[in-house]
Amino acid sequence: MKWGDLMEAAMKQSQLHDIYFPEKKEKSANLILQQSTDTGTGEMTCYDVAPGIQITYNHLNMDSCYQPLIPKEDFLQIDHCLEGCYECELAGGSVSFLGEGDLSVSNLCKGQQLFVGSRIPLKKYRGITVLLEMEGAQKTLNTDFRQGDINLQQIRDTLCGDGRSLLIKSKHEIDHIFSELYRVDERIRIPYFWIKVIELLLFLSLLDASYVKKPRQFSEDVSKGTQQAYQYIIENPFSKITISQLAEMFHVAESSMKRCFTSIAGNSIGTFMKIKRMEAAAELLVSEPQLSICEVAEAAGYENQSKFSAAFKSIMGVTPFAYRCKSW
Structure with missing residues (x-):
């Protein structure tokens, strides 16, 4: 192909x-x-x-x-x-x-x-x-x-x-x-x-x-807008933007963006956002040792540290504390 x-x-x-x-x-x-x-x-x-x-x-x-x-x-x-x-x-x-x-x-x-x-x-x-x-x-x-x-x-x-x-x-x-x-x-x-x-x-x-399953086909506008959304998430991992707001920002119907995004990234938009947010949080844990785990959780958009730790472990395989210790 x-x-x-x-x-x-x-x-x-x-x-x-x-x-x-x-x-x-x-x-x-x-x-x-x-x-x-x-x-x-x-x-x-x-x-x-x-x-x-x-x-x-x-x-x-x-x-x-x-x-x-x-x-x-x-x-x-x-x-x-x-x-x-x-x-x-x-x-x-x-x-x-x-x-x-x-x-x-x-x-x-x-x-x-x-x-x-x-x-x-x-x-x-x-x-x-x-x-x-x-x-x-x-x-x-x-x-x-x-x-x-x-x-x-x-x-x-x-x-x-x-x-x-x-x-x-x-x-x-x-x-x-x-x-x-x-x-x-x-x-x-x-x-x-x-x-x-x-x-x-x-x-x-x-x-x-x-x-037999024909490959999903998307219009050029949907493809381009979805790729722009993908890049936005990469560049703004801590953004609190919603999927509907993302679709509106790049002028793509939300349902079309969801389908196209899964084809491009292999994950749903929500899952991809979570992965990139946790990867950015992991980088912050190492690059900014003066920040407490609670402060990193807040930067990632979590008011509850325990929820952040659970989300972090589900993606990174270890708790934020263990990740920071392992990286030192």
């Missing part, structure tokens, strides 16, 4: 690498693609698992890495988000998001552009892409894993039949498959990738249309 166009370039290992990622490093079985802009840096580490099958680790700390490119072959692209969020702009101006724990399956058709733009709202994205060139990958599966009877066309038609992309919210099976991919020992990486790709495809082959 995210790297779409760039992933085809990575798959073909073509001259496009030099256009989009001038800082290219080849290292044994993998290809490292790096990009630097005035908003940050991005890195893709690509592994050829088998003919037609590639796994890429994506680590982005930038506003965007989008470049328009039309696929020359048919691809099935599977993306898992570990951290952060990725925003894709669709034709017509609406946007959708891939958030933490989400799995997306996208149908990249030959000669067609799937997305017209993309951004990284939080300037942070970590995830894995499994890219399958339909014809080549199917030949590999037919030859090397005949007993699995995996049909990529059937998977694509079932999961992406009425559109080009679907979203599967975090499930135990998904978390299990990808959690191991994020920490695999490099000594067994390539054969292990093959095992996990097979496991993933077998899992997807069991799904039917009832699992």
Whole structure:
């Protein structure tokens, strides 16, 4: 869903690498693609698992890495988000998001552009892409894993039949498959990738249309206003502003902002406010040792110290006193 166009370039290992990622490093079985802009840096580490099958680790700390490119072959692209969020702009101006724990399956058709733009709202994205060139990958599966009877066309038609992309919210099976991919020992990486790709495809082959969930789409105005609200909370963690006031400030309907915010941040606005408030309080406990815990509680908007301590522990895992002592 995210790297779409760039992933085809990575798959073909073509001259496009030099256009989009001038800082290219080849290292044994993998290809490292790096990009630097005035908003940050991005890195893709690509592994050829088998003919037609590639796994890429994506680590982005930038506003965007989008470049328009039309696929020359048919691809099935599977993306898992570990951290952060990725925003894709669709034709017509609406946007959708891939958030933490989400799995997306996208149908990249030959000669067609799937997305017209993309951004990284939080300037942070970590995830894995499994890219399958339909014809080549199917030949590999037919030859090397005949007993699995995996049909990529059937998977694509079932999961992406009425559109080009679907979203599967975090499930135990998904978390299990990808959690191991994020920490695999490099000594067994390539054969292990093959095992996990097979496991993933077998899992997807069991799904039917009832699992299909189209990514939520939001207007550009809702997306922009919600991201401004997100930034406001980051910059003003002790603000006592309400959600309705926040929506009014950035000219977005409250219900739309709530839905969009969850897609961007992975938490509700209320939960996110609480997390940022406690993180700021934790920083204050360490940076301002002359302040009593009661004074820090007041700064965080709590008149009752015991309620502040309970809220702090629910987020930080320890009481304010224990956190301060541990940090000294």
